[in-house]
Amino acid sequence: MTGSLFKGNFWNSDILSTIGYDSILQHLNNGRKNCKEFEEFLKERAAIEEKYGKDLLSLSRKKPCGQSEINTLKRALDVFKQQVDKVAQCHIQLAQTLREEARKMEEFREKQKLQRKKTELVMDAIQKQKCLQFKKTMDAKKNYEQKCRDKDEAELAVNRSANMVNPKQQEKLFVKLATSKTAVEDSDKAYMQHINALDRVREEWQSEHIKACEVFEAQECIRINFLRNALWLHVNQLSQQCVTSDEMYENVRKSLEMCSIEKDIEYFVNQRKTGQTPPAPIMYENFYSPQRNAVPPGKPTGPNLARRGPPPIPKSLPDDPDYSLVDGYSLLYQ
Numbered sequence: 647m648t649g650s651l652f653k654g655n656f657w658n659s660d661i662l663s664t665i666g667y668d669s670i671l672q673h674l675n676n677g678r679k680n681c682k683e684f685e686e687f688l689k690e691r692a693a694i695e696e697k698y699g700k701d702l703l704s705l706s707r708k709k710p711c712g713q714s715e716i717n718t719l720k721r722a723l724d725v726f727k728q729q730v731d732k733v734a735q736c737h738i739q740l741a742q743t744l745r746e747e748a749r750k751m752e753e754f755r756e757k758q759k760l761q762r763k764k765t766e767l768v769m770d771a772i773q774k775q776k777c778l779q780f781k782k783t784m785d786a787k788k789n790y791e792q793k794c795r796d797k798d799e800a801e802l803a804v805n806r807s808a809n810m811v812n813p814k815q816q817e818k819l820f821v822k823l824a825t826s827k828t829a830v831e832d833s834d835k836a837y838m839q840h841i842n843a844l845d846r847v848r849e850e851w852q853s854e855h856i857k858a859c860e861v862f863e864a865q866e867c868i869r870i871n872f873l874r875n876a877l878w879l880h881v882n883q884l885s886q887q888c889v890t891s892d893e894m895y896e897n898v899r900k901s902l903e904m905c906s907i908e909k910d911i912e913y914f915v916n917q918r919k920t921g922q923t924p925p926a927p928i929m930y931e932n933f934y935s936p937q938r939n940a941v942p943p944g945k946p947t948g949p950n951l952a953r954r955g956p957p958p959i960p961k962s963l964p965d966d967p968d969y970s971l972v973d974g975y976s977l978l979y980q
Contacts, residue, residue: 653859685751692744699737706730717913718905725901729894772851783840790833797826
């Protein structure tokens with residue numbers, strides 16, 4: 647808390663001037679506006695965090711990311727998706743926290759507004775009273791001065807009529823002078839009464855002005871402290887969000903450290919292996935070789951549908967009726 651700076655530095659020599667008081671009010675209004683702006687900033691940041699969290703959550707849960715991976719790398723990817731999901735939840739939670747801080751800022755603003763309103767009502771009333779009494783006093787002064795001028799004129803008239811022989815006219819002038827003197831006394835008394843009343847109002851206004859300055863200065867100290875602490879808390883929350891996210895990503899890094907290239911390769915081989923014997927070389931096959939019907943290496947056994955088998959070796963003589971002759975020509979070579 648500072649010293650009583652407000653009450654010593656916001657005066658003006660003009661009794662009707664409220665420039666010092668108005669300057670303080672303008673500053674307080676600006677402070678309230680600044681709190682409102684920070685409140686709106688928190689709300690918009692909360693909306694950004696919530697949207698980011700929901701988008702990240704949707705990405706983590708709906709978008710495939712290495713779903714056909716296997717073994718240790720698959721576990722690392724699963725940890726990665728889980729941690730991204732947690733990071734998304736943290737951003738959504740941060741959005742709720744920021745909205746709560748914005749609500750606290752709003753409550754603080756309204757509380758200070760109500761406290762200020764009480765002081766402002768008192769000050770408005772005493773300032774109106776001061777202005778009204780000042781006007782009455784100035785009217786009384788004007789009336790008093792006019793009565794004094796009337797008396798002076800009446801005295802001059804009496805002096806000028808000293809050599810007049812008409813006693814009635816002289817009597818009227820003396821009566822007028824006496825009346826003007828009475829009017830001066832009455833107006834002087836009224837003027838003094840208004841002066842005294844104005845001084846009492848001025849002292850009361852001055853006292854209320856000092857009280858208002860003390861109240862407003864205390865409020866401003868509280869507001870600055872509150873806003874500073876709110877901003878400090880806000881950046882701490884953002885820092886904590888970063889720390890929490892880094893801890894979650896560290897879990898991913900740890901799972902990646904446990905990822906074994908050799909184990910993943912071995913796992914794949916054991917799960918998907920198809921055999922350990924490669925195909926034999928394809929050998930050359932002579933069409934006229936007796937072994938051409940043998941099953942070549944690397945070929946499956948079974949009937950060869952793609953090639954006709956060799957013709958049978960004849961066992962009968964050429965004149966056997968099984969042989970066909972065309973015009974006495976035998977198909978068999980002699």
